[in-house]
Amino acid sequence: MIEQFLSGAVVMAFAIACLLFLKYYRRTREKLFITFAASFLLLSINYAWLALTQIPVEERSPLFLVRLLAFSLIIYAIFQSNRDRASH
Incomplete structure (x- = not known):
């Protein structure tokens, strides 16, 4: 029961972070923020998929690929942002 509650809190926190980055994107139109929003949405x-389906630990490999994609997007966004600033 407590795991479900904590999973919901984590999902909500990631969703709020996504919405905040969307707000920053609307204000600044910087690609960094839209990429961060997409990562936090992923x-x-x-985490919602994990909480709702109760997948056994041995079968969670596809979920790690989604996390890898999300973190790869964050790394790409930071790299791209720094490269764009260096060229100006």
Whole structure:
């Protein structure tokens, strides 16, 4: 029961982070923020999927690929943002 509650809190936190980055994107139109929003949306979906389906530990490999994609997007966004600033 407590695991379900905590999983819901984690999903909500990732969803709120996604919404905040969307707000920053609307204000600044910087690609960094839209990429961060997409990453946090992926993480939110990932943890919701995990909480709702109760997948056994041995079969969670596809979920790790979604997390890998989300973190790869974050790394790419930071790299791209730094490269764009260096060229200006």
